[in-house]
Amino acid sequence: xxxxxxxxxxxxxxxxxxxxxxxxxxxxxxxxxxxxxxxxxxxxxxxxxxxxxxxxxxxxxxxxxxxxxxxxxxxxxxxxxxxxxxxxxxxxxxxxxxxxxxxxxxxxxxxxxxxxxxxxxxxxxxxxxxxxxxxxxxxxxxxxxxxxxxxxxxxxxxxxxxxxxxxxxxxxxxxxxxxxxxxxxxxxxxxxxxxxxxxxxxxxxxxxxxxxxxxxxxxxxxxxxxxxxxxxxxxxxxxxxxxxxxxxxxxxxxxxxxxxxxxxxxxxxxxxxxxxxxxxxxxxxxxxxxxxxxxxxxxxxxxxxxxxxxxxxxxxxxxxxxxxxxxxxxxxxxxxxxxxxxxxxxxxxxxxxxxxxxxx
Amino acid sequence: xxxxxxxxxxxxxxxxxxxxxxxxxxxxxxxxxxxxxxxxxxxxxxxxxxxxxxxxxxxxxxxxxxxxxxxxxxxxxxxxxxxxxxxxxxxxxxxxxxxxxxxxxxxxxxxxxxxxxxxxxxxxxxxxxxxxxxxxxxxxxxxxxxxxxxxxxxxxxxxxxxxxxxxxxxxxxxxxxxxxxxxxxxxxxxxxxxxxxxxxxxxxxxxxxxxxxxxxxxxxxxxxxxxxxxxxxxxxxxxxxxxxxxxxxxxxxxxxxxxxxxxxxxxxxxxxxxxxxxxxxxxxxxxxxxxxxxxxxxxxxxxxxxxxxxxxxxxxxxxxxxxxxxxxxxxxxxxxxxxxxxxxxxxxxxxxxxxxxxxx
Numbered sequence: 226x227x228x229x230x231x232x233x234x235x236x237x238x239x240x241x242x243x244x245x246x247x248x249x250x251x252x253x254x255x256x257x258x259x260x261x262x263x264x265x266x267x268x269x270x271x272x273x274x275x276x277x278x279x280x281x282x283x284x285x286x287x288x289x290x291x292x293x294x295x296x297x298x299x300x301x302x303x304x305x306x307x308x309x310x311x312x313x314x315x316x317x318x319x320x321x322x323x324x325x326x327x328x329x330x331x332x333x334x335x336x337x338x339x340x341x342x343x344x345x346x347x348x349x350x351x352x353x354x355x356x357x358x359x360x361x362x363x364x365x366x367x368x369x370x371x372x373x374x375x376x377x378x379x380x381x382x383x384x385x386x387x388x389x390x391x392x393x394x395x396x397x398x399x400x401x402x403x404x405x406x407x408x409x410x411x412x413x414x415x416x417x418x419x420x421x422x423x424x425x426x427x428x429x430x431x432x433x434x435x436x437x438x439x440x441x442x443x444x445x446x447x448x449x450x451x452x453x454x455x456x457x458x459x460x461x462x463x464x465x466x467x468x469x470x471x472x473x474x475x476x477x478x479x480x481x482x483x484x485x486x487x488x489x490x491x492x493x494x495x496x497x498x499x500x501x502x503x504x505x506x507x508x509x510x511x512x513x514x515x516x517x518x519x520x521x522x523x524x525x526x527x528x529x530x531x532x533x534x535x536x537x538x539x540x541x542x543x544x545x546x547x548x549x550x551x552x553x554x555x556x557x558x559x560x561x562x563x564x565x566x567x568x569x570x571x572x573x574x575x576x577x578x579x580x581x582x583x584x585x
Numbered sequence: 586x587x588x589x590x591x592x593x594x595x596x597x598x599x600x601x602x603x604x605x606x607x608x609x610x611x612x613x614x615x616x617x618x619x620x621x622x623x624x625x626x627x628x629x630x631x632x633x634x635x636x637x638x639x640x641x642x643x644x645x646x647x648x649x650x651x652x653x654x655x656x657x658x659x660x661x662x663x664x665x666x667x668x669x670x671x672x673x674x675x676x677x678x679x680x681x682x683x684x685x686x687x688x689x690x691x692x693x694x695x696x697x698x699x700x701x702x703x704x705x706x707x708x709x710x711x712x713x714x715x716x717x718x719x720x721x722x723x724x725x726x727x728x729x730x731x732x733x734x735x736x737x738x739x740x741x742x743x744x745x746x747x748x749x750x751x752x753x754x755x756x757x758x759x760x761x762x763x764x765x766x767x768x769x770x771x772x773x774x775x776x777x778x779x780x781x782x783x784x785x786x787x788x789x790x791x792x793x794x795x796x797x798x799x800x801x802x803x804x805x806x807x808x809x810x811x812x813x814x815x816x817x818x819x820x821x822x823x824x825x826x827x828x829x830x831x832x833x834x835x836x837x838x839x840x841x842x843x844x845x846x847x848x849x850x851x852x853x854x855x856x857x858x859x860x861x862x863x864x865x866x867x868x869x870x871x872x873x874x875x876x877x878x879x880x881x882x883x884x885x886x887x888x889x890x891x892x893x894x895x896x897x898x899x900x901x902x903x904x905x906x907x908x909x910x911x912x913x914x915x916x917x918x919x920x921x922x923x924x925x926x927x928x929x930x931x932x933x934x935x936x937x938x939x940x941x942x943x944x945x
Contacts, residue, residue, distance in 0.1 A: 344820070345818070345820055346808070346818055346820070347817055347818050370820070373795075373801055373804060373805075373825075374801050374802065374804065374805035374808075376805065376808050376809060376812060399759075399760070400759075435733075435795040435796075435825050435827075436795075436825065441733055441734050442734065444733060444734065445733075445734035445736065448706070448734075448736050449736060452736060457707055458705070458706055458707050460704070460705055460706070460730070460827075460828065460829060461829050463827075463829075465795050465796065465825065465827050467795075467820075467823075467825050468820065469820060469821050469823075469844070470840065473840070473843065476839040476840040476843055477840065479836040480830065480833070480836040480837065483833065483836055484829070
């Protein structure tokens with residue numbers, strides 16, 4: 226954060242918590258400078274910014290005073306600056322989540338700045354370092370590759386140490402104590418598997434993302450569902466894909482076909498994977514759903530438009546964005562507010578899964 | 586645990602912590618039965634076992650007394666029953682780790698029972714359920730697939746709730762507070778990458794295991810090394826393999842070659858991966874080390890015997906087994922002992938990596 230902004234935030238926070246009220250006088254410039262260890266020039270810049278914001282008034286020869294009307298309402302009326310950090314990876318989900326998020330933030334008088342990481346840790350580092358230099362009131366971030374160790378966790382910690390609330394959406398880094406708003410991904414994986422089991426399937430493959438937390442949690446739900454029905458768990462039926470594999474699905478063709486041998490059904494990480502898998506199976510002359518049934522997660526446009534429309538767990542999309550926005554605003558108002566919320570799951574049934582006809 | 590064993594353990598533990606001493610009289614059979622809620626038959630069986638162990642003597646018409654000489658020395662001389670649970674996956678490491686472990690345990694008068702999980706969670710479940718029914722003093726376990734969520738963690742917790750110390754070796758589940766003895770895998774990945782960087786390489790691929798914690802931590806070290814030298818991190822240069830992929834390396838041929846495009850070097854998860862990669866590159870007419878340099882981890886026999894002998898981070902093997910055994914015994918003696926130890930790393934230089942000749 227720029228030096229002058231530190232002073233601006235300090236004054237704003239003292240008004241917010243009642244230590245400074247309408248008409249109170251600020252310490253003289255030299256005292257402020259000594260308090261922060263900054264030059265008189267920096268202090269003057271901060272005071273001028275506070276003046277332009279209508280928070281301070283300067284009385285000639287007397288000093289700087291809190292302008293009347295600030296103390297009671299300033300915190301509610303002052304525009305909040307919210308930074309939204311997104312990967313922009315799941316293009317069929319992202320616009321709708323972001324729409325719900327920005328609409329809600331703007332309805333609460335916030336200004337929203339959006340940055341993208343493209344799911345690259347170098348980009349995430351750059352964006353987080355920028356946030357540390359900006360004057361923001363809160364951060365809503367989609368974690369980059371939350372399924373593998375992330376070397377930027379220290380930067381998230383630094384942002385929180387500055388007193389800026391941070392909320393994750395879609396996923397989270399388990400090690401950090403940062404709240405998150407997401408789908409309940411364990412239940413999503415479980416619901417997809419349970420649906421296939423309810424149709425009589427027992428030899429059920431699974432394709433999951435290895436480099437994001439959703440993938441790991443959906444896998445956990447898949448395993449829990451199989452175990453709840455006393456179905457043996459075969460590690461050889463599980464395929465792990467990372468973001469690069471998902472983009473270059475055909476490079477994984479042999480691995481996938483090998484793992485699916487003998488299986489009558491497959492739980493797919495999301496609609497993108499289910500869509501690519503449908504194509505791959507059809508090319509191999511394997512009929513979906515009659516030879517292999519599929520259940521997926523996200524219930525996106527792709528689920529509806531797939532060659533065989535997909536049975537898919539419903540993703541809250543706009544609602545998830547709205548909830549993330551609301552919870553971050555609550556965290557700004559009440560620092561003790563726990564922003565974590567996981568949406569319960571429901572499955573949308575279409576044609577991609579049918580009753581199992583295989584024996585044994 | 587069988588009912589009678591609960592009573593046996595209760596008596597042994599009271600002797601151990603000094604609540605019962607030589608010549609002390611045990612409560613009458615009916616009181617013991619009431620305390621535990623077990624039948625007189627079960628109590629009698631427990632007392633007879635304690636008699637056979639030489640811990641109790643029965644005096645006709647008077648009751649059961651702690652045999653003299655028990656209180657001071659019983660805990661040190663009584664044979665400890667240690668359960669060792671291993672995956673048996675890294676066959677070039679396992680026998681040597683186990684040798685160090687069992688030799689140390691037996692030198693301390695322990696009896697050692699070994700069980701295998703084959704890195705399957707269903708087998709791990711079966712083995713842990715068996716342990717819960719046995720009378721063991723400590724467990725040394727190699728976690729199954731510690732890089733992805735494990736649904737058997739509740740069973741490890743149940744074992745600890747019974748007061749049985751558990752120590753992991755090779756890896757650990759981050760969520761559980763169970764100590765571990767392992768190589769410092771973050772440093773291992775970092776050392777392999779640092780060595781390649783020291784030879785002038787900057788376009789360095791990485792192949793890691795996704796389903797075990799070592800793979801994730803070695804990846805973290807690789808990323809930290811690149812970042813420390815201001816080398817951009819390209820997710821497209823990292824390949825994640827799971828246990829099945831490692832066994833069927835050729836199914837990943839296209840993925841691996843695609844990720845390595847333009848790279849002059851590669852950090853390999855372990856010697857097995859480096860060995861398979863050497864073969865794959867040679868088949869493609871790519872010369873190791875002149876076109877692609879390799880650095881690996883484990884320094885096993887395979888590193889020495891590989892077509893191009895491998896530069897590889899040294900794995901402590903026997904020492905790791907010995908240390909795990911010693912730390913578990915310390916945990917049994919002193920319940921507050923922290924058994925965690927990570928071995929520092931050192932790299933063995935051979936022919937698989939040479940100075941980078943490429944530009945840019």
